[in-house]
Amino acid sequence: MKKRLQKAYFRNPDTLFLARDLLGKVLCTRIDDVITKGIICETEAYLGVTDKASHAYGGLKSARTQTMYKSGGVSYVYLCYGIHHLMNIVTHQQDVPHAVLIRGIKAFEGVPYMLKRRGLSKLKPDSLIGPGKVSQALGIKTAHDAEDLTRQTIWLEDHGIHVPEILISVGPRIGVDYAGEDAKLPYRFRINDLSKI
16 A cells, blocks of 8 residues: 655665665656656665765755755755756755665656657666656656655655565665765665566
C-alpha cells in the first residue's frame, strides 16, 4: 500500500542511509496537470561542508546553494553545463547542507508523457538513467528548486518495493574528479537489475 513520504523521513541525519533507502521509492511530479512517476534506481549522496564534491563544501553559500541549507524535504534543482536540470533531495536538518542526487529511475506511471518530454518513440534501458534524463522525463526544471516535497508538484511515495542488498551496487560517484580523494568515496547506490523490481 502506497504512502507519501513526510518531512521526518527526509530529515534523517544519516544521508548515506537515505541514499540507499531511496532505492525503490517512487519520485512523482504533477507538472502542467500531468502526473509522471519513476522508481528511483540510482542515487548519489553529497555530505555538505566536509565533502569536496558537494556544492556546499567549506560552507559555501551562494544564490545557487542556499536551498541546500534548508531543512530536509525540499528539492535542490540546478543547471549543469547550462543544459541539464539535476534533481536533488535536500536531507538532514536546517543549515546542514546534505543532499541526494537522483541519477536514475524506472518508469512507473505516465510513460507517454516521459517519451514526449525526452523526444523518444520508446523507452530503452538507459532512457531514464542519468540525472539530466530523470529531470527531463519528469518535467523538473530549475524553476522547481526549493519545492516542498510533501506538496503537490514534486513528492515521493513508498509502495513497499523492497530492494535486496544483492541487487545493489555501491561505488564512487560519477563526474566529480575535481574532488580529489573524496571522488573515490562509496556514495553512489545503484540497482543492478531493474527487471527484478
